[in-house]
Amino acid sequence: MKFLSKYLIYLLLVGSCAPSPKTEQAPIQKKASTHTIYALNANEIRKGEETIAIVGATLIDGTGVAPIENSLVIIKNDKIDFVGMVDERKVEDDATVIDAQGKTLLPGLIDAHFHGGENAEMSTLFLKKGVTSVRDPGAWNASYDSARNSGRPIPRLFLTGPHIDVYPPAYPKNSYLIQDAEEGRIAVNRFADEGATAIKAYFRLSTEMIAAICDEAHKRGIPVTAHLEITNAIDAVKAGLDGVEHVTSFGTALLSLEEAEIYKNKVMADNAARRSGRYEVWNGLDMDNNPLADSLVQLLVEHKTFVSPTLAIFERQSDRGDSVTVNGFKNMLKFVGKAYKAGAKVVVGSHTWVPYADSGDAYYREMELLHKAGLSNMQTIVAATLENARFFRIDSRLGSIEKGKIADLILLKENPLENLEAMKTVEQVILNGVLCEF
Ligand SMILES: [Zn+2]
Incomplete structure (x- = not known):
């Protein structure tokens, strides 16, 4: 596990979650009795290709259940792979680790x-x-x-x-x-x-x-x-x-x-x-x-x-x-x-x-x-x-921090359960498993 240095290198290499240059084609929905709802720019959003471990945050998963203190969330590529307590799973050696002690993790x-x-x-x-x-x-x-x-x-x-x-x-x-x-x-x-x-x-x-x-x-x-x-x-x-x-x-x-x-x-x-x-x-x-x-x-x-x-x-x-x-x-x-x-x-x-x-x-x-x-x-x-x-109608894929869902998450410096003013303290945005850089 390498901490911040790995994270910084990652940012330099991968850049931001800006549109990927290869995929400009937006999905066109063809007539069908039902269709899965995708964002118009779904194919343009860069897809994560890394393992990211967010360690120690207070986790508010979006479902309304009590927050998890000292949580561990592991993202693999563009999906959430693990949600639990810090000691419940070993973090892979090649993971980019974000030390989120004292911070709060929410769904995007x-x-x-x-x-x-x-x-x-x-x-x-x-x-x-x-x-x-x-x-x-x-x-x-x-x-x-x-x-x-x-x-x-x-x-x-x-x-x-x-x-x-x-x-x-x-x-x-x-x-x-x-x-x-x-x-x-x-x-x-x-x-x-x-x-x-x-x-x-x-x-x-x-x-x-x-x-x-x-x-x-x-x-x-x-x-x-x-x-x-x-x-x-x-x-x-x-x-x-x-x-x-x-x-x-x-x-x-x-x-x-x-x-x-x-x-x-x-x-x-x-x-x-x-x-x-x-x-x-x-x-x-x-x-x-x-x-x-x-x-x-x-x-x-x-x-x-x-x-x-x-x-x-x-x-x-x-x-x-x-x-x-x-x-x-x-x-x-x-x-x-x-x-x-x-x-x-x-x-x-x-x-x-x-x-x-x-x-x-x-x-x-x-x-x-x-x-x-x-x-x-x-x-x-x-x-x-x-x-x-x-x-x-995207709740099977987005809207909460649960295993298998798409990795859209935000990390806040403060805890909005204490005061909603804390919503203004967003420090990190993860979109589709990629750490956004602005
Ligand atoms: Zn309006």
């Missing part, structure tokens, strides 16, 4: 709501911060070309293609317009053929369109997630959605029919009316005694619908908001807490650019807000890792 973080396509450096920055897999819920695949061709390491990219929307689109640049349910089915197949690993439905779609899109996507083995806002969440969840993006998507379902119609008409007339309108909606809701909210939460639990609240993008504190936005946001937090407590599947989606986090730190802010909503530190970590892997 998974981001359900990443918007980094337009900024080629953002993907690398997120990887450096510990986010090893991202899903962009609504962008053309080509928007990631510059990041993929940059030569810099980037996370696994799970893309949906553009939002499926109807005229007039909320975001013309990233929309694919359909006119009826049948066109929704065609869109799903086109996107899946191009490597989409989820489908994103936008908020003007009818329930009938959402139902057709879900039906077609499920035939292709991929989940559907949606931004609802003016589509009633109860109808949309019953139509078969696998996930809902943004806590604000639940607002109209919590209003009276009349109030919901007024809000809907305002947004139909002017897309920008959502910006203040959503806070007015949430400010007016009673979250402590609200049978509508209780039954909506129950529906999410029964349908096992994933909720990616993206609280950080909506966060308003008194320094940047009036009483309506600040109180509206408090009610959003309460709703997420209520949903989680009832058993809904809550995950971490950063939205990438948010008001109360430095560039690259949106993911950490979302974790802090989920904690504020009522999740424990451990529950927040599970929401960031294995629960998100389930949402992506």
Whole structure:
């Protein structure tokens, strides 16, 4: 066993987990009843070819079980080969050994709501911060070309293609317009053929369109997630959605029919009316005694619908908001807490650019807000890792530190079970069994 010197030589020889020069071909998903979900850039990520032993860390494996102190994790090539205590297995002589005493080892973080396509450096920055897999819920695949061709390491990219929307689109640049349910089915197949690993439905779609899109996507083995806002969440969840993006998507379902119609008409007339309108909606809701909210939460639990609240993008504190936005946001937090407590599947989606986090730190802010909503530190970590892997349908290969899984791990200087601030102390990122160098 050679310690640090071997590790440094390794870095010099292998370089980073940047794209391997040989494999530019992305896997194209062909029509099939089900398919295994791979990142669009799966073949471009360098594969580990070494044995790496991470010795002595406090291990939080992503499943929610109690941490293992003084752990040993051995990576062989791109896979996790051993997970246990330090004295339970001998470390091979040729292993690169990382002395992780006093540090904390976690699975790579998974981001359900990443918007980094337009900024080629953002993907690398997120990887450096510990986010090893991202899903962009609504962008053309080509928007990631510059990041993929940059030569810099980037996370696994799970893309949906553009939002499926109807005229007039909320975001013309990233929309694919359909006119009826049948066109929704065609869109799903086109996107899946191009490597989409989820489908994103936008908020003007009818329930009938959402139902057709879900039906077609499920035939292709991929989940559907949606931004609802003016589509009633109860109808949309019953139509078969696998996930809902943004806590604000639940607002109209919590209003009276009349109030919901007024809000809907305002947004139909002017897309920008959502910006203040959503806070007015949430400010007016009673979250402590609200049978509508209780039954909506129950529906999410029964349908096992994933909720990616993206609280950080909506966060308003008194320094940047009036009483309506600040109180509206408090009610959003309460709703997420209520949903989680009832058993809904809550995950971490950063939205990438948010008001109360430095560039690259949106993911950490979302974790802090989920904690504020009522999740424990451990529950927040599970929401960031294995629960998100389930949402992506990649949990058989990613999302936790277990034998046989792909070696995406992060090493932190401090322990986030003590304080989530520790998430900001990522020292080492391992992607696909390779130590990333930035
Ligand atoms: Zn978004």
